[in-house]
Amino acid sequence: MTTLTEELDQITAKVQQEQQAAGDRINVCVAAGCLSLHSDAVQRALEEEAKKTGARCAVRGVGCMGLCSAGPVVSHESAASNSDEQAARLYGGVQSEHAPQLIASLQGEPVTKLAISRQLPFFTRQTKVVLENSGRINPESIDEYIATGGYRALMHALNEMTPAEVVQEISASGLRGRGGAGYPTGLKWATVARVAGAPKYVICNADEGDPGAFMDRSVLEGDPHRVLEGMILAAYAVGASQGYIYLRAEYPLAVKRLGIAIREAKRMGLLGNDIGGTRMSLNLEIRLGAGAFVCGEETALIASIEGHRGTPHPRPPYPAESGLWGSPTLINNVETYANVPPILQRGSAWYAALGTAKSKGTKVFALSGKVRHTGLIEVPMGMTLREIIFDIGGGVAEGHTFKAVQTGGPSGGCIPESLLDIPVDYDSLTQAGSIMGSGGMIVMDDSSCMVNVARFFMEFCMSESCGKCIPCRAGTAQMYGLLTRITEGTATHRELDLLIRLCEMVGATSLCGLGQTAPNPVLSTLRYFKHEYLAHIEDKHCPAGVCDCAASIAEVAR
Secondary structure: OOOHHHHHHHHHHHHHHHHHHHOEEEEEEOOHHHHOOOHHHHHHHHHHHHHHHOOOEEEEEEOOOOOHHHOOOEEEEOHHHOOOHHHOEEEOOOOHHHHHHHHHOOOOOOOHHHEEOOOOHHHHOOOOOOOOOOOOOOOOOHHHHHHOOOOHHHHHHHHHOOHHHHHHHHHHHOOEOOOOOOOEHHHHHHHHHHOOOOOOEEEEEEOOOOOOOOHHHHHHHHOHHHHHHHHHHHHHHHOOOEEEEEEEOOOHHHHHHHHHHHHHHHHOOOOEOOHHHOOOOEEEEEEEEOOOHHHHOHHHHHHHHOOOOOOOOOOOOOOOOOOHHHOOEEEEEHHHHHHHHHHHHHOHHHHHOOEOOOOEOEEEEEEEEOOOOOEEEEEEOOOEHHHHHHHHOOOOOOOOOEEEEEEOHHHOEEEEHHHOOOEOOHHHHHHOOOOOOOOEEEEEEOOOOHHHHHHHHHHHHHHHOOOOOHHHHHHHHHHHHHHHHHHHOOOOHHHHHHHHHHHHHHHHHOOOHHHHHOOHHHHHHHHHHHHHHHHHHHOOOOOOOOOOHHHHHHHHHO
């Protein structure tokens, strides 16, 4: 009788034979960013042109290739290149009318006007672990994931490791939660595994809601099986038999591809009862959220899955002890689970060798804002902000100067040019007045007003507050009003002092992380850009020319 491991080997051999027979591979990014630029039409045009000309190639839709600012992005992997990413040709700004030129170039010179150099620092400075398959496999094909070594870590763990050994391997790797707080993943797993009681649950927090963040969405759109494999391994380690993926309904493409992946995994016997012929069982379900930012908080997320209003609850007890329906519950985010299969496949020592002493591995960032090369990147922990923004991102546009970078979304802070040489790790960012967060990184140049930036994030927090606790509900509204007065040029030093006191009060007394971190953008901009606040208050002038203080004052006078 053929074992599941043998079946995986057979699928791998079949995919490799099919790829060799098909010849060259043309990969079209069909992630959300490129789809918004009609990359699906580009894919159809390439398929039709290949069929018409009889070209020996396979046209495939793949996940995000990273350089979103150049979309729609297409890559050409020669059959002779053995799928080496650096050997593949890369094209940007591809439209349907370019299909004849691209197909005609398969055996000749590249289409120069569309070509993107693989030697750009954007590509050469990255280290891909979570994103190693994104842009290279069809996210709707379990066979292609298996052909990259997918589900081998799972079979190895089920057949050759005890649950305790899996937990130990994750602990030894130094992996910390990628959702923002950076809690040691192995410690969390060990806590859930140690707590007596059944049933136990595993939850994937895919409620990515930070402005400018699209890391988790891109991973789910480009490599959903990696996340599923990580969740199955986590369930085995902690003794769970039921899991949920909490995903916001605003991500329909991720919902679709994740649903396909779950069905394919069930068909293969990788989900459901007696996985891989063992006694391990796990059922996974998708739960759609309505897009409430507060549901990224663990207890609010659990309440939403249970069918209640998504509001946070005081802790302890923590979900590891009493979570979903009062049972021990493990919650990690998308990127955390996506790190698990390669750790178990290559070993904890390999992973621990990446990054810094206290921040191991790599981190995926959504690089956006006033930077030349926007997109999805993955770098080793410890790389400096300057390297990320100016080497990988290409710096700000000509004629402008860098002013600040916002990390950690609404819960983070704005870091000035003087601190660009700090390493990107959990501790260094916290010391600078920001946080790692889930991985949003928004670059701002001299055209940005830092007071207005703080006001934008405060408006977001005010709107997303669940209203359960008064400090967050009332405090964010009051801070937003004060920031508005400052941008209008109608505030005095008294209002600035009140703003600072409110920041301290809201951060210290709010129930959950939303309110506790809501003041961060204000405090960090006051710390590094107080002169801009003073210019609005004392000179009734916005240095960046964003806030029309004079017009506002004239309106008040009338």
